[in-house]
Amino acid sequence: MKLITAQEAAQILRQNKPDKIYLLVRSKCLSGFKCGKRWLIDEDSVYKYIQRELLNS
Numbered sequence: 001m002k003l004i005t006a007q008e009a010a011q012i013l014r015q016n017k018p019d020k021i022y023l024l025v026r027s028k029c030l031s032g033f034k035c036g037k038r039w040l041i042d043e044d045s046v047y048k049y050i051q052r053e054l055l056n057s
Helices: 007-010 019-026 043-056
Strands: 003-005 034-035 039-043
Touching: 003 007, 003 043, 007 019, 007 039, 007 043, 019 034, 034 043, 039 043
Parallel strands: none
Antiparallel strands: 003 039, 034 039
16 A cells, blocks of 8 residues: 555646545545544555546546
8 A cells, every 4th residue: 555645646636735635535535544734545545536437427
């Protein structure tokens, strides 16, 4: 498992701010957790999320 920051996940998902990433983690669409003040996201879950979204469109 490779962990990335919410900012890095936002860049992969082409989001301007990591706010959407926080919402996706809280709604269980992405795997991640808060460590201190920083959110860490499982990079694989970001790519799985992209695949799910592409299949649903």
